[in-house]
Amino acid sequence: MKAQSLLKVGAVTALLLGLASAYYYGQTPHPYQFTEVRFCPTTANKRTFGKYYNKPTQSQSALDNKYCRFKYRLLTEVWKLRQFNDVVSLPDGAFITSDLAPSENPSLWLLVAPAFVWMGYYCWAAKDEIDNESSFQRLEYFKTAIKRQGLITRTERDLQSHESERIKDKHKKDIDRRADNLLVKERYISLEELQQQYQRQSELEDLQFDNTKKQFAVADSVADKSIAENLRDKRKADAENINPSSETSQAPQGTSAQELVQLLKNHEGGWLWDVIESTKPVWVLGGQGSGKSSFAASIVMCRKAIFDWNITSIVDAHGHKNRAKAWKLLIPLEPELIGERNDYLAIGEAMDEAVQRWSDRTENDTPIQTLWDELTQLSMQDDCKESVKRFVRHSLTDVRKAAEYLVCIAHAFTNAASGNAEGFNDLRQTETIQIKRKSKNGRAPLNHAEISGLYDDDGNLIEDKRVTVPDWFYPDSLLRFISNR
Incomplete structure (x- = not known):
């Protein structure tokens, strides 16, 4: 169970990493040549009134804080052709520029995404294999337990049935004996006649026993006959050096x-x-x-x-x-x-x-x-x-x-x-x-x-x-x- 949990976490983690890699490395920051421009006008502070009119440094700082702190990106081609100019041209000294070279798409890193996805698939497949094996083992254990319980139940039922038959047979004999005693007591049958019946029944049981012994003796004689025939065939085969039934194939003499x-x-x-x-x-x-x-x-x-x-x-x-x-x-x-x-x-x-x-x-x-x-x-x-x-x-x-x-x-x-x-x-x-x-x-x-x-x-x-x-x-x-x- 612990291994399955780890594999599940690994599969989900690898899948998320694969998706993140595909998204991140698929983004291109700036594929073209850019020029970064800041508008930084200068002033002599010739005003005779207003804030900072007699403080040129603070006046320039306030102006820079209002305009120069913002950066704008323009295509280099647009910047060079001055396509942004308004009706009133601005002096070049009012701008601070820096060139930004285009960045390439790191396509090689895109291989990381399918690698992580494959790792996630492998972990999940391994988890499924463990799940299937575990399910199979549980099913086998269940079937074994069912068969074992069925065998135990059948054995108990057979024992109970056999015991019931024996008890029933004993009760029947007891009832027959009491009935015979009652018949003799009431003089429906004489004691000598009852003894003769017992004697005939005993003789019949002896005959059945002798017949069973004869059947075993016949089975033993059949087995002895088979053994004798096998020994005879062995001696005959040894004398003839083993001839198979095929007329064209002879067994080796080894x-x-x-x-x-x-x-x-x-x-x-x-x-x-x-x-x-x-x-x-x-x-x-x-x-x-x-x-x-x-x-x-x-x-x-x-x-x-x-x-x-x-x-x-x-x-x-x-x-x-x-x-x-x-x-x-x-x-x-x-x-x-x-x-x-x-x-x-x-x-x-x-x-x-x-x-x-x-x-x-x-x-x-x-x-x-x-x-x-x-x-x-x-x-x-x-x-x-x-x-x-x-x-x-x-x-x-x-x-x-x-x-x-x-x-x-x-x-x-x-x-x-x-x-x-x-x-x-x-x-x-x-x-x-x-x-x-x-x-x-x-x-x-x-x-x-x-x-x-x-x-x-x-x-x-x-x-x-x-x-x-x-x-x-x-x-x-x-x-x-x-x-x-």
Whole structure:
């Protein structure tokens, strides 16, 4: 608050100084040649009567005090031409003159005014920035307090509800027991029959308990089976030196590649391995701070480490910012960075070249990788919106036969993100893999995600399956697999 007050005072002061400077230095005292004239007539005091008639000095002083003390400024040209003369000419000795040279306008000093105005603007802008940051922090604190209070209130309500249910259940049992005792007392039911009912109820509860134990046993056996299958796959992969599904790409024989493949296969049924080896375009989706860029970079690094597929280009309108962040570990792989500083014309040309490249390349060519960032905004840019439509349409059908592996990044898998390519909704869902990342408060990525586009063992399309992203699936952690190549 103190800094804001100081900045406000500084802004007002600088603005006032700027206005004062503009007014003061803009005034020109006298831009022309002037002559300063005083009328100082002399007298011999020849009067024989009146005041000072016999005192010449006092008479001259009184005359000077009446006329000579006043100064008049005339243009020098007017003075020299005697344009002020009356009918009766006055002697030159009656005037005292002095020349006044013209003064120049100090135009250089006028720069002081805009300097002060700029200082005032800067101070006010700094104050506004502090105000905005303070307002944002207060809003965040308020939202946090609301969420915390809501959580506390819900927890208390749930506890009260649970406690009420328990009390109600206890009261019900007490009422049932008293009712049974009353029935026995009134001889509506015998004690032996009541004991039989209790025994049957106890047997039913025992059966339910045994059934629950069997369900846990089945779950354990399924988990043991999955572990055994994973171990079998590991032994088989070690024996076969890791053969990926692509017929034209062989995994390197290095231990690092084998270790990475096992990590991918052993995580949650191997969904990460299915993504890495798939020929479908991979779309990484999510809001700000959800880890989209790091996940996309991790896919590229895994394919480089396992299959030695080079990344040839990164198309990113904000590439000049992401060089030192998201793509810092991909830059050493020497991709071409296209579209930096919002060069949407270059991005459109890159998309047109990609479509042409897919028509020229074949499945037998050396596989390559390309990464396309911020596709959400491209369909709204005039320089590339038509190219985005063609790019998305052809990517759904042409990339597999062109041996090019695409990784695309967008905020959401909407028509705008896919270039408003009409009539391709079904293909988008079935011929792409979509991985939706999420964040906490728009800043920290969460470790769970949703995946669509893969197929299960029965050939059914998987949609919005909840998965987790392991901590080691991050560019910094994966760097060692590339460094050991």
